[in-house]
Amino acid sequence: METTKKDLDQLTAPGQLFAPGKDGAVQCLACAHQCVIKPGKRGICKMRFNSDGQLFVPWGYVGGAQSDPIEKKPLAHFLPGSDALTFGMLGCNMHCSFCQNWLSSQTLRDPNANSRIQHIQQTNPEQIVAYARQSGAETIASSYNEPLITSEWAVEIFKLAHEEQLKTVFISNGYATPAALEYLHPHLDGYKVDLKTMQEAQYRQLGGTLAPVLDTIQRAYDLGLWVEVVTLVIPDYNDSISELWDMARFIVSVSPDIPWHVTAFHPDYRMNDRGRTPADTLIKATEIGQEAGLHYVYAGNLPGRVGSLEDTTCPQCQKALIRRQGYQIYEYHLSADGSCPKCKTKIAGVWSDKPGDVRLGGSGMPRLARW
Numbered sequence: 001m002e003t004t005k006k007d008l009d010q011l012t013a014p015g016q017l018f019a020p021g022k023d024g025a026v027q028c029l030a031c032a033h034q035c036v037i038k039p040g041k042r043g044i045c046k047m048r049f050n051s052d053g054q055l056f057v058p059w060g061y062v063g064g065a066q067s068d069p070i071e072k073k074p075l076a077h078f079l080p081g082s083d084a085l086t087f088g089m090l091g092c093n094m095h096c097s098f099c100q101n102w103l104s105s106q107t108l109r110d111p112n113a114n115s116r117i118q119h120i121q122q123t124n125p126e127q128i129v130a131y132a133r134q135s136g137a138e139t140i141a142s143s144y145n146e147p148l149i150t151s152e153w154a155v156e157i158f159k160l161a162h163e164e165q166l167k168t169v170f171i172s173n174g175y176a177t178p179a180a181l182e183y184l185h186p187h188l189d190g191y192k193v194d195l196k197t198m199q200e201a202q203y204r205q206l207g208g209t210l211a212p213v214l215d216t217i218q219r220a221y222d223l224g225l226w227v228e229v230v231t232l233v234i235p236d237y238n239d240s241i242s243e244l245w246d247m248a249r250f251i252v253s254v255s256p257d258i259p260w261h262v263t264a265f266h267p268d269y270r271m272n273d274r275g276r277t278p279a280d281t282l283i284k285a286t287e288i289g290q291e292a293g294l295h296y297v298y299a300g301n302l303p304g305r306v307g308s309l310e311d312t313t314c315p316q317c318q319k320a321l322i323r324r325q326g327y328q329i330y331e332y333h334l335s336a337d338g339s340c341p342k343c344k345t346k347i348a349g350v351w352s353d354k355p356g357d358v359r360l361g362g363s364g365m366p367r368l369a370r371w
Contacts, residue, residue, distance in 0.1 A: 003117050003118050003119075003120055004117065005108065005114070005117060007117075008090070008117055008120070009049070009056075011058065011059060011060045011061045011120070011122065012049075012056040012057055012058060012059050012060075013056065013057060013059035013060070013152065013153075014054055014055065014056060014057075015028070015030075015048065015055040015056060015057035015152055016152050016183070017029045017030045017057075017151055017152065017179060017180055017183055018030075018055040020053075021036055023038070024038070024039045024050070024052070024053035025037060025038045025039070025050065025053075026050050026053070026054075026055045028043050028048050028055060029177050029179040029180060030048065030057075030148050030149055030151050030177070030180050031045070031093045031146075031148045031149060031175050031176060031177060031180065032093075032175045032176060032177055032208065032209070032212035033045075033093055033175075033208075034177060035048075037049065037050040037055065038050060039051070039052055039053055042108075043093075043149075044093055044207070045091045045092060045093045045146070045149040046091055046107070046108035046109055047089075047090060047091035047107075047108070047149055047150070048149060057149075057150065057151075057152050057153070058089045058090070058091070058149070058150045058153055059152070059153050060122055060123070060124065060153075061089065061120045061121060061122050061123060062087045062088065062089060062120065062121050062123055062128070063088050063089050063090045063104050063107075063116060063119070063120050063144060063145065064087070064088050064104065064144050065085065065086065065087040065088075065121070065123075065128065065131070066085075066086060067083050067084065067085045067086070067131075067132070067135035067136070067137045068083060068084065068086060068327070069081075069082075069083060069084070069327040069328075070082050070083065070084045070138075070139060070141075071324065071326075071327040071328075071329070072084075072327050073086075073141060073143065073169065073171050073192055074192070074228075074230060074261050074263070074298070074300055075169065075190065075192055075228055076228065076259050076261070076296065076298055076312060076322075076324075076349075077226070077228065077259050077296065077312070077347070077348060077349030077350065077351075078139070078167070078169065078189075078190050078226055078228070078349065078350045079138050079139060079167065079350055079351070079352055080312075080322055080324075080329055080332070080351075080352075080358065081329045081332060081352070081358035081359040081360065082137070082138040082139065082352070082358075082359065083135065083136055083137040083138065083139075083359075084137055084138070084139040084140065084141045084169070085128065085131060085132035085135060085137040085139070085140050085141070086140075086141040086142075086143050086144070086171075087128055087140070087141075087142060087143075087144075087157070088101075088104055088142065088143050088144025088145045088147075089104075089120075089144075089145050089150045089153065090104055090105075090107040090108075090116060090117070090120070090145055091105065091107055091108065091109075091145050091146065091149055091150075092105035092106065092109075092145055092146040092149070092173075093146050093148065093149055093173070093175055093207065093208070094146070094173055094175065094206045094207040094208050095109060095110075095206065095207045096196070096206045096207075096269075097205075097206075097269060097270040097271045098232065098234060098265065098268055098269060098270075098271040099268070099269050100268050100269070101144050101145065102268075102269045103115075103116045104116055104144045104145045105144075105145045105146065107145075125156045125157040125159075125160045126160065128140065128157050129157065129160045129161055129164055129166065132161070132164075132166060133164065133166075137166070138166060138167060139166060139167040139168065139169055139189075139190075140157060140158065140161045140166055140167070140168050140169075141168075141169045141170075141171055142154045142157075142168075142169075142170055142171065142172075143170075143171035146172060146173055146175070147170045147171065147172050148170075148172055148173075148175065148176055148180055151180055151183060151184060154168075154170070154184075154187075155183070155184065155187050158187035158188060159187055162187060167189045167190065167350070168187060168188050168189050168190070169188070169189060169190035169191065169192065169226075170184070170188060170190070170191045170192065171192045172191065172192065172193060172194070173193070173194045173196070173208070173213070174191075174193035174194060174195070174212070174213040174216040174217060174220075175208050175212050175213060175216070176212065176216040176219075176220075177212070178215075178219060181216065181219050181220060181223060182223075185223045185224075185225065188225060189225065189226060189350065190225060190226040190227070190228070190350065191216075191220040191225045191226070191227050191228075192227075192228050192229075192230060193213065193216060193217050193220070193227065193228075193229050193230070194213075194229075194230050194231070194232070195213060195214075195217070195229050195230070195231050195247055195250075195251075196213075196231070196232065196238070197210070197237070197238045197243070198210065198238070198243050198246040198247055198250070199238070199243065202237070202238070214250060217229060217250075217251070217254055217258075218254050221254050221255055221258065226349065226350050227254075227255075227258050228258065228259045228260075228261065229251055229258055229259070229260050229261070230260075230261040230263060230300075231247055231260070231261070231262050231263070231285075232263050232264075232265050233262050233263065233264065233265060233277050233281055233282060233285055234265040234271070234274070234277065235265065235274045235275060235276075235277060235278075235281070236274060237274075239277070239281055239285075241284075241288070244262075244284075244285050244288045244289075245288055245292065247260075248260065248288050248289045248291075248292035248293075248294060249292050251289075251292075251294060252292050252293045252294050255348075256293050256294055256295050257295055257296070257348035258294070258296075259294075259296040259297070259298060259349075260289050260294055260296070260297050260298070261297075261298045261299075261300050262282050262285040262286060262289070262297065262298070262299055262300070263277075263282075263299070263300035263301040264276060264277035264279075264282060264299075264300065264301035264302045265277045265301075266301075277301075277302075279299075279302050279305045279306055282299040282300075282302060282306055282309070283299065283306060283307075283309065285297075285299070286298070286299050286306075286309050295315040295348070296312065296315070296348075297309070298310060303325045303326035304325055304326075308320070308323075310323075310324040310325060310326075311323050311324055312324075312347070314340040314342065314343060314345055314347065315345070316340065316343050316345040317340060317342050317343040317345065319333070319340055319341075319342045319343070320333070321333050321334050321340060321347065322334065328360075328361055329358065329359065329360055329361075330360060330361065331360070332355060332358045332360065334347060334351055334355055335355065336351075336352075336353050336354065336355055337351075337353075338351035
């Protein structure tokens with residue numbers, strides 16, 4: 001049956017991340033926009049809306065779900081070699097011109113994306129967790145759209161995932177509020193944040209501001225979540241030496257153990273006026289991260305073209321601990337306690353307690369969910 005916008009609004013439930021306002025308005029606390037939404041109106045994300053003084057939020061469906069390597073998120077220090085059942089809904093609190101998931105993220109904002117509404121699948125947390133188990137995934141990830149705007153749905157899934165001894169992660173733009181992070185924290189293990197730029201003017205063009213993203217990285221780390229940061233390095237946008245240094249210095253100020261992924265851009269959505277990111281640019285970015293004091297810097301999206309910069313190396317003795325190409329792992333030498341077998345340095349991350357079971361090789365091809 002074809003799903004319409006009206007049907008999508010029925011796939012909702014009363015929200016929890018809000019504060020009541022005057023005259024039936026509510027202030028949404030799911031993201032840093034903190035929209036004050038009057039009755040009959042929607043927030044900036046278009047997915048959270050006020051009906052008769054009650055905030056309603058997305059519930060009971062997925063816009064996509066599949067099991068694929070955790071390295072695809074990308075996460076390099078979170079159960080490498082394992083699979084993550086990744087699900088997403090629709091909508092986003094930003095409108096990045098270079099979005100690679102715009103068909104999901106820009107629904108109800110961009111008419112060209114609205115066809116995705118017809119492809120959603122109604123489901124429930126039990127089905128999602130059951131599929132994760134059946135597929136052999138060790139983690140459930142909320143991704144594809146911006147998970148902050150569907151936090152209540154994610155928490156219902158994550159509660160059940162933890163009961164089943166599965167890990168949980170957010171793949172997010174990091175435009176969170178302290179209230180959202182406190183709400184998520186008991187049910188979340190890892191948080192991948194996109195740090196898109198260090199320029200306030202550019203963040204405003206994307207529909208946000210810089211400070212909340214930096215605050216999210218700091219707060220998530222302080223809460224004890226495993227944090228990794230990703231920057232899509234875009235030619236003539238955020239690839240200047242000075243801006244890359246600003247990013248690296250900020251991350252190291254939070255912790256030198258936070259992995260920083262500098263990944264290659266390809267033209268997509270509304271940004272088709274420039275070419276792909278050269279390998280040399282990513283190599284220079286990793287050198288900057290290393291010089292700034294970060295222990296783990298990775299070059300992504302150019303498998304086989306960046307030398308050993310996809311590998312995890314011990315920051316103390318330089319032993320190669322995990323060798324990768326793309327989403328595949330070819331060598332894994334960490335001890336069960338996550339330490340370097342050569343010098344015994346503890347490597348920051350979430351590691352398998354059974355290193356011999358870590359998947360090596362493999363196709364890296366996703367397995368689509370079938371409910």
